[in-house]
Amino acid sequence: MGALSILVGQEQGHAPVTVFEIEGDIDAATYTELQDKAAEAIEAGAANLLLDLGQVEYMGSAGFRAIHSIANMLNTEQKPGMHKSEHVKLLNPKGEVARVIETLGFDSFLEIYDDRNAAVASF
């Protein structure tokens, strides 16, 4: 059972952004760690989350469900005409993770960046 390591950082875009640097596999055994960490950050006032997937080798359907539940936790009213989540964005998915994101079409729900500064500035 691989545990998840999540390093929490703070950045300032147009609004404050909480960055999770995630390391490990996000699967049925670990997704609750991600969910719990997000709930903790949101409880403490975080309104924007950037999930850095650069060091995630594998993400199963449990990981995608966790991201959805995080988007739900942050959900304020979606502005009309907006077709992507405004408060959760992804940074740097690679390899198999990038492939699954594309297959499931999560790139049509969430903004995905490969540059941290650009990602932060987008919030």
Next chain:
Amino acid sequence: MKFEEKKKVLRNCSFLSGLHDSILASLADHSSILDLEAQTPILTKGEDGSNMFFIASGRVKVHDDDVVLAYLGVGDVFGEMAVLDSGVRSASVTTEKRTRLLCLEREDLWHVIAQSPDSLRTIIASVLQRERDIVKDVTTRTAQLQAYEKELEIGRRIQADFLPEYIPEVENWEIASFFEAAREVSGDFFDVFEFGPDGYIALVIGDVCDKGVGAALFMTLFRSLIRATCQLGALNHQIASKASSEDHIRQILQTSIDSTNRYIATTHSKSSMFASVFFGVLETDSGKMIYINAGHESPVIFKRKGDPVILERTGGVLGLFDFARYNIAATKLEKDDLLFSYTDGVNEAKNEAGEQFSDWRILQAGASGWSDVQGLLDNVLSQIKEFRGRAAQSDDITMLAIACLGKSRDKAKSLV
């Protein structure tokens, strides 16, 4: 802890009940006290053990990794099996809270017992009583398990009703399907049905995330919503204009997918359950097909001659975000073309080395030709089985394929 207190702990232990006072005194004399904090591992499954423990205060958990087998408290004993038969520990034991134990070494136990045949009889009786308790427990659990299995079997039979009872026979077209669940109930589904008066058929294949009962519940929901919204759309249209048109069919497809997505994304948002779905509507006269691929493995159109056509996704998975958008794409099946759709149980089937069957083996199977549509499914399936070797089937496998044998519209033209 004084000697008398140790003796009291042993006397309160049902495992030793009936032992003569002098024997208890002797055991108390040889036992040592162990004070442990909460969450301290005491025994580890599989390791050798030479001592047994009596609980004086506190509570421990008997477990196999994450599976808890029992909780033990004051008056209970553990570790006696490995002491009596010199085998390895049969389970792990960890403290639940601050716990005080009396610890007795194997050699000391046998030394004391050797002095009194009566004490041996008492201990054998205790071990046998334990065995009787275990048999009773196993009997109860087996009965419970059988009841659960029966429930699952009922679930499996009901779920089978959510797959099409028959595949419609359509002139000039040949349709075949394959479905095999990895467990009793499944998150995969497919559907084939005719709708509207003008020879349209709907081809649906989907895969709900995860496996087991949760996925199965959502499978019935996705399948029913798609079919019901589609047929309702066709019915509304029939009432309104009495004739089908491409625009209306597009509208029905779009509404069916959009409303299914929105319904689940809003009504069942908390479950975070999603499905990848390919939904194609084929005009059987012309072979024209419009489709939405919502995050599903890309179906392939194999051609007798020429490169296969990949039907890429046109949107993300269904059921998560009510703001998601799904585009419609169009393609056309010509005579002798074969559309092959599948769920990830096919391309992600694993062999013993953990490698995946992958998309290119599917493309190869198509490239090597087929006699008829059933022949292609049989070929892919036998290749998966051969590839998998002795590795177990880990995911549901579903395939749906349709081949064009000719076209009535083309024939009509050739008659002119």
